[in-house]
Amino acid sequence: MPHQGADTVTTTDLHQRDDGELIEVILHAARHGDVEAMTRTAAEVSDMTRNWAAHIPWDDFAALDRSGADGELAQIVADLTEMWEPAHLHSPVDPDEEYALDKNAYDFYRPAGRNLLARTEDFYGWVQARRRTETWQYSRVLEAAPDSVAQITNDLGRRTRGINFNSQDYLSFNTHPAIREAATRAMRDYGPHSAGSPMVLGNTRISDELEVALGELVGLEHVTLFPTGWAAGFGAVVGLVRQSDHVLIDRLAHSCLQQGARAATRNVVRYEHLNVEAVRQHLVDIRSHDTRNGILVVTDGLFSVDADWPDLVTLQRVCREHDATLLVDVAHDLGSMGPGGTGVLGMQNLLGEVDIVMGAFSKTFCSNGGFVASNSPALKQYVKMFGGSHFFSNALSPVQTAVVREAARIIRSPEGDELRARLFTAIHALRDELTGRGLTCMGEPSPIVPLLIGNEKLARTANRLLFDRGVLAFMVEFPVTPTGSSRFRLQVQAGHGPEEAREAARIIEGAIADSRAYLSSAFGSAPR
Amino acid sequence: MYDAIVVGARCAGASTALLLARQGHRVLVVDRSSFPSDVISTHFLWPHGMSYLNRWGLLDQVTAVTPTHTTIDIVNDGIRLTGSVPTDLLREHFRDLHGDDSGVVQSYASVRRRVLDEILVEAAAKAGAEVRTNFTVRELIVSDGRVVGVRGRAADGQVFEERARIVVGADGRNSFVARALDLPKYDERPRCTFAYWSYWSGFDLGSGQIHRRGRLGCAVVPTNFAQNMVLVWGPSEWSREFRADVPGNTQRALDFVSPELGEVVRTRGTREERIYGTLDQSAFLRPLHGPGWVLVGDAESAKDQCTAIGMTHAFRDAELVSAALGRWLTGETSIDESMAAYEGRRRSQNAAAYYDYVCTFAEMRPYRHDELQLFVALRGNQEETDRFIATHADVAPVSEFFQASNLFLLNDAAKESSAGYAVFDDFAATSRMYQQNLFA
Ligand SMILES: Cc1cc2nc3c(=O)[nH]c(=O)nc-3n(C[C@H](O)[C@H](O)[C@H](O)COP(=O)(O)OP(=O)(O)OC[C@H]3O[C@@H](n4cnc5c(N)ncnc54)[C@H](O)[C@@H]3O)c2cc1C
Ligand SMILES: Cc1ncc(COP(=O)(O)O)c(C=O)c1O
Numbered sequence: 001m002p003h004q005g006a007d008t009v010t011t012t013d014l015h016q017r018d019d020g021e022l023i024e025v026i027l028h029a030a031r032h033g034d035v036e037a038m039t040r041t042a043a044e045v046s047d048m049t050r051n052w053a054a055h056i057p058w059d060d061f062a063a064l065d066r067s068g069a070d071g072e073l074a075q076i077v078a079d080l081t082e083m084w085e086p087a088h089l090h091s092p093v094d095p096d097e098e099y100a101l102d103k104n105a106y107d108f109y110r111p112a113g114r115n116l117l118a119r120t121e122d123f124y125g126w127v128q129a130r131r132r133t134e135t136w137q138y139s140r141v142l143e144a145a146p147d148s149v150a151q152i153t154n155d156l157g158r159r160t161r162g163i164n165f166n167s168q169d170y171l172s173f174n175t176h177p178a179i180r181e182a183a184t185r186a187m188r189d190y191g192p193h194s195a196g197s198p199m200v201l202g203n204t205r206i207s208d209e210l211e212v213a214l215g216e217l218v219g220l221e222h223v224t225l226f227p228t229g230w231a232a233g234f235g236a237v238v239g240l241v242r243q244s245d246h247v248l249i250d251r252l253a254h255s256c257l258q259q260g261a262r263a264a265t266r267n268v269v270r271y272e273h274l275n276v277e278a279v280r281q282h283l284v285d286i287r288s289h290d291t292r293n294g295i296l297v298v299t300d301g302l303f304s305v306d307a308d309w310p311d312l313v314t315l316q317r318v319c320r321e322h323d324a325t326l327l328v329d330v331a332h333d334l335g336s337m338g339p340g341g342t343g344v345l346g347m348q349n350l351l352g353e354v355d356i357v358m359g360a361f362s363k364t365f366c367s368n369g370g371f372v373a374s375n376s377p378a379l380k381q382y383v384k385m386f387g388g389s390h391f392f393s394n395a396l397s398p399v400q401t402a403v404v405r406e407a408a409r410i411i412r413s414p415e416g417d418e419l420r421a422r423l424f425t426a427i428h429a430l431r432d433e434l435t436g437r438g439l440t441c442m443g444e445p446s447p448i449v450p451l452l453i454g455n456e457k458l459a460r461t462a463n464r465l466l467f468d469r470g471v472l473a474f475m476v477e478f479p480v481t482p483t484g485s486s487r488f489r490l491q492v493q494a495g496h497g498p499e500e501a502r503e504a505a506r507i508i509e510g511a512i513a514d515s516r517a518y519l520s521s522a523f524g525s526a527p528r
Numbered sequence: 529m530y531d532a533i534v535v536g537a538r539c540a541g542a543s544t545a546l547l548l549a550r551q552g553h554r555v556l557v558v559d560r561s562s563f564p565s566d567v568i569s570t571h572f573l574w575p576h577g578m579s580y581l582n583r584w585g586l587l588d589q590v591t592a593v594t595p596t597h598t599t600i601d602i603v604n605d606g607i608r609l610t611g612s613v614p615t616d617l618l619r620e621h622f623r624d625l626h627g628d629d630s631g632v633v634q635s636y637a638s639v640r641r642r643v644l645d646e647i648l649v650e651a652a653a654k655a656g657a658e659v660r661t662n663f664t665v666r667e668l669i670v671s672d673g674r675v676v677g678v679r680g681r682a683a684d685g686q687v688f689e690e691r692a693r694i695v696v697g698a699d700g701r702n703s704f705v706a707r708a709l710d711l712p713k714y715d716e717r718p719r720c721t722f723a724y725w726s727y728w729s730g731f732d733l734g735s736g737q738i739h740r741r742g743r744l745g746c747a748v749v750p751t752n753f754a755q756n757m758v759l760v761w762g763p764s765e766w767s768r769e770f771r772a773d774v775p776g777n778t779q780r781a782l783d784f785v786s787p788e789l790g791e792v793v794r795t796r797g798t799r800e801e802r803i804y805g806t807l808d809q810s811a812f813l814r815p816l817h818g819p820g821w822v823l824v825g826d827a828e829s830a831k832d833q834c835t836a837i838g839m840t841h842a843f844r845d846a847e848l849v850s851a852a853l854g855r856w857l858t859g860e861t862s863i864d865e866s867m868a869a870y871e872g873r874r875r876s877q878n879a880a881a882y883y884d885y886v887c888t889f890a891e892m893r894p895y896r897h898d899e900l901q902l903f904v905a906l907r908g909n910q911e912e913t914d915r916f917i918a919t920h921a922d923v924a925p926v927s928e929f930f931q932a933s934n935l936f937l938l939n940d941a942a943k944e945s946s947a948g949y950a951v952f953d954d955f956a957a958t959s960r961m962y963q964q965n966l967f968a
Binding site for chain 1: 561562567624691699700701702704712713715716719724765767768774802803804806807808810814872873877880882888897898899901902925931933934937941955
């Protein structure tokens, strides 16, 4: 009963010595075998501490062998010392390693000071600590064409060679003879340079053909090219959305879309990943107080580090019901999956049905570049004028345009089906082997195989081990993924043999197991 | 022969015994203490901790004698955030972890352990568990590599031996069960805080106050007996110097972290008990289960006090393990499946992220420029302030708040600038000053 507690409160004496002082006395007495003093002092130790340190035989000190021959006194000294000595004193750590494993990039996002140059030093110190500890996964360079195997150098100048899941070339076009031939031909016909914005004289006849081919692939006639996929996403959003408009964006949509939304308006709502019902509720909410302004709903098709996709049929319908416009980024799925390479749109029977589609060529089409497509010639002209990254940026080079046009042709041909079949054989081999080894592959079978790690420390040390073990895999952490859900993003190519994929899975599992042992970590990777 | 013997009868143990007994299992729960009694803890219960008590029908008993509030003040280097844990996040938390969201309450409280643990033990007894206090387990009975029971000694010296299908180690950080099984520790994080606290009467500030400045923190929370739990904490590296003058340094820390709170305590407060303290708070995980045994509460994983979460986590463990064991005891699943389900929840990604959050926090480094700027950005943004508080308390997943797109948006939505806060005046000099041991 609580009121009994009220009685006992008066029994504690305000002037009793604190437990730290008493324990020092006990320690001193224990070292001298003075069990009487230990017993006397133990009686003064608070209930709080006695009930907490239940491993100390507080009530039995009198019965201890004062000679210490049985080791019990020594055990008590050790246990009490452990309680009153800062624990880190007896387990020293490498400060570089601690610093490198501890921070994340966001800790440096708002540096202090008015000197813009000097205040980057703090971040640089962390980068250097991660480099010294070989846990910096960024800025590695290729020594040769990135095939299913690649040779690379890290930014400390160390080389390695491995099965390559670090390049995005889903249909292995980079080594395809017809693609290379297209590049050579364009080089011969037009030279390396486009020499202007597409609004001026940067485009060639090939650009027009490419726009037509892409329009046929997604079923939307009016296509605009951009110099990168990033520019396409950013340009589409800022081209259309104004200050008083609203953007509803999937929390995990690509950075170019998030940044575009932030640049366009303060009215940005990030909705729960893939949750169409949440979109509907937000739309109802916005429309209940704003019937005048536009709403752009933004999502990826295949999500680039989660390998899942939304129910676009419902999403598009919900948008129409509330006079909202849908923009879908098909950077990863177009060309690499779906019937005839039509990606998630084709898989959901939505060719020609989505308001606005954008994509990037950098994953499957073997080049820089991106596009925005819709059924509206007016929208096309508008985005060209007001999406700054189209108007005010040099056009794709003739070589790039020719490569993408050839890639689009192969993607839609029977050979494209064959390449996608090979790609998916490798994908299944990789996912099955990883899953069979107790690891967690996120999302659905697709060219992106996200292997969940979770904890950043584990991911960074596993990545360090992997470097020398013959697998190249990109470790993603904040800001690409939320804190605490880092992962390896494995990007599969049609050129990967299934046995190669299985071999890689074995190696990865070994590196994770060793890294877990190194950190002595007991955490698994179930999400909740 | 019992279905389960639970060693330890406080937040983890009494709750586990209570829930198993309510399912109709034969349960023995023992503790070497008698009740009511205290154990080291500053005994703050976040709303999900209170919600567990409510789910078990015990909350009214607690609130009848304990002040409760829903909004809390968190003040970092003078930047004040006031908020509460939102109900929808609480519901989501319970649905995710336990599959149902009944009984959610938004209030928090600071409940003396002599009050709370007594309520738990009595509830366990009332539910039909056999409770033996003043009973120390001194040996695990092992047969064919399986724990099958316990031997121990009652206060009068009498020796007991009891057997059960499973032994639950709920015996705290220094778990006897873990020692007897020679279990290793994983994910050890030696850096932690020292904490000193006591109980002051004479003032009532309303809601709870948690303040941080430099490498020190303090909290003042109303608790039972018309008193306030007043706590100061700092990095364990500074503990030796702090200990040289515990009462003096307690006041010095209060004055440094929050001059206003320091003044209230000095001029209006009367200390009612001695000052308690510890720095034995390094974090670790132990293996969760094995043949014939399973661990809950601090025995399975202890963390620093700095986010005041251990008791709530002990409640969470009790609900998870009793649900898992219940399925096994009734023959619905194998023990392996049941323990895998428990382990899946307890060693999840979210759990790992929060563990990292606490352990990093416990290093008590001065807040970085970035972190303080974030607090400024949160001011006036109630929804995200509340989400931040919920994240800090392990109601909402760390990964949902600390997500690039969210943090960038928080920036964009900022209503206040940092101009009014002294800490930003000469940030570099202030940070250097913060590194100096205040008690040296
Ligand atoms: C300074 C400090 C402040 C804290 N503040 C907070 C806070 O504000 N909020 C919060 O939620 N958490 C807090 N915690 C953490 C919290 O106190 C613990 O997480 C919580 O007490 C764990 O409960 P438990 O039941 O697992 O173990 P305990 O409460 O430690 O109980 C273990 C029980 O097992 C018994 N026992 C041990 N060995 C045996 C044996 N051989 N035989 C029989 N019985 C045995 C002991 O007598 C004891 O009663 C704090 C911790 C510290 C150190
Ligand atoms: C979903 C998504 N959209 C857009 C882009 C940007 O494309 P690019 O790299 O071609 O600029 C990427 C690639 O990073 C992406 O993953």
